[in-house]
Amino acid sequence: MALATFGAGCFWGVEYFFRKVNGVRDCTCGYMGGKDQFTRYLDVKQGITGHAEVVQVEFDPAIVSFDDLLAIFWQNHNPTTLNQQGGDIGSQYRSTIFFHDKTQKQQAEASKLGLIKSQKWGSRAIVTEIVPCQQFHQAEDYHQDYLAKNNLPSCHISY
Template sequence: MALATFGAGCFWGVEYFFREVEGVIDCTCGYMGGKDSYTRYAEVKTGTTGHAEVVQVEYDPNIVSYQRLLEVFWQNHNPTTLNQQGGDIGSQYRSAVFFHDKQQKHQAEVAKLALIKSAKWGSRQIVTEVVPCQQFHQAEAYHQDYLAKNELPSCHISY
């Protein structure tokens, strides 16, 4: 098994669309990229801790490639809005790929460059961070699989 970590706005929707991918074993909502060694939602939502809402994806690389996970990531959020996805505003909702090794870093950078060259977003700048994986803080239990547990429609938006 392997891990991938993505920030693409509210982690409820991010978790939802990754759970739909064949080869994904599990998804865990959490926080990454902040300055504190411990955090929780009440602090992260203030936007002052530096953490992003992320989903850590456990996947079987024999079934799904990291490249495919990157495609899902790019297809399901707007990588041109700095610190914002839809109505969620703040650095905790930033677009980020947290790579776990040099190969993931390379693949993420190549995918980002390909997206820029594709002109899919016109003249808008891709603001997605490609940064090293940091300490992962699992979000509170009520955030895990939130959309499915609460029978809410997906906040999945295809851009």
């Protein structure tokens, strides 16, 4: 098994689209990228911790590749809006890829460059951060698989 960690707005929607992928064994909502060693949703939501809402994806690379996960990441959020996805505004909703090793870093950078070259977003800059994985803080239990537990549709828009 391997890990990938993505921030693309509200973690409920990010978790939703990765859970549907064959080869993904588990998705865990959480927080990463801030300075606090202990954090909770109420603090992250206020934007005072520096953490992003993220989903840590456990996947079987024999079934689904990291490149495949990157393609899904790019398709399910707007990577041109700085610190915002839809109505969610603040650095906690930033577009970010936290790489777990050198290969993931290279693949993430190549996929970002490919997206830029594709001109899918025209002249708008792709603001997605590609940064080293940091300590992962698992979100509270009620955030895990939230949309399914509450019979709600995805809160993300595919692009």
